Amino acid sequence: AIHLTQSPSSLSASVGDRVTITCRASQGISSALAWYQQKPGIAPKLLIHDASNLESGVPSRFSGSGSGTDFTLTISSLQPEDFSTYYCQQFTSYPPTFGQGTKLEI
Amino acid sequence: EVQVVESGGGLVQPGGSLRLSCAASGFTISTYWMNWVRQAPGKGLEWVANINHGGSQKNYVDFVKGRFTISGDNAKNSLFLQMNNLRADDTAIYYCARSSGYCSGGTCSNWFDSWGQGTLVTVSS
Numbered sequence: 001a002i003h004l005t006q007s008p009s010s011l012s013a014s015v016g017d018r019v020t021i022t023c024r025a026s027q028g029i030s031s032a033l034a035w036y037q038q039k040p041g042i043a044p045k046l047l048i049h050d051a052s053n054l055e056s057g058v059p060s061r062f063s064g065s066g067s068g069t070d071f072t073l074t075i076s077s078l079q080p081e082d083f084s085t086y087y088c089q090q091f092t093s094y095p096p097t098f099g100q101g102t103k104l105e106i
Numbered sequence: 107e108v109q110v111v112e113s114g115g116g117l118v119q120p121g122g123s124l125r126l127s128c129a130a131s132g133f134t135i136s137t138y139w140m141n142w143v144r145q146a147p148g149k150g151l152e153w154v155a156n157i158n159h160g161g162s163q164k165n166y167v168d169f170v171k172g173r174f175t176i177s178g179d180n181a182k183n184s185l186f187l188q189m190n191n192l193r194a195d196d197t198a199i200y201y202c203a204r205s206s207g208y209c210s211g212g213t214c215s216n217w218f219d220s221w222g223q224g225t226l227v228t229v230s231s
Contacts, residue, residue: 032215043201043221050215087151091216095167096153
């Protein structure tokens with residue numbers, strides 16, 4: 001199975017900050033990486049697929065980059081509603097796997 | 107509007123069985139791969155199983171093989187997960203999720219673009 005490692009596991013930031021979360025895959029996955037946002041008690045929400053393709057309706061302050069084994073999710077200017085847990089995910093081979101999550105806190 | 111709604115969770119004793127359902131609306135499951143993803147309390151996301159458009163292909167994560175069975179009913183536009191021989195570590199919220207994606211040049215890319223609200227399964231005596 002392809003293992004995804006996110007860093008950091010938790011992050012403290014303030015409204016207006018620029019933050020970056022990284023995801024490293026245990027083997028190359030081309031650009032086949034997605035990012036999700038999850039708020040407590042709510043299902044995950046797809047933000048980005050194919051490493052950098054923003055899902056419809058997702059604010060443009062979210063962006064993704066990377067290919068191969070190293071990927072990043074960037075939020076250019078944090079808004080109050082962005083404080084959540086973020087997961088990366090690969091589904092280029094079975095089983096699909098997720099990173100362990102990054103909790104973004106005030 | 108695309109929507110999936112899970113049901114069927116509850117409290118079950120170790121070794122017991124439970125059948126989860128997922129009702130889809132706004133799209134037809136016969137044109138998508140459909141998945142079950144779970145999340146143990148306070149933990150991360152874990153893919154469990156999926157089924158293809160026509161139901162001819164099914165995939166499972168190793169730790170549920172032989173215990174869980176995924177199926178679909180295109181006429182009811184619904185997805186199911188039969189869970190047998192449940193263990194305490196199967197306790198989790200189970201999400202139904204639609205996946206989209208493609209294959210190109212020998213590489214496939216898939217993602218989960220619609221999720222239900224989840225149904226809680228608790229395995230405890």
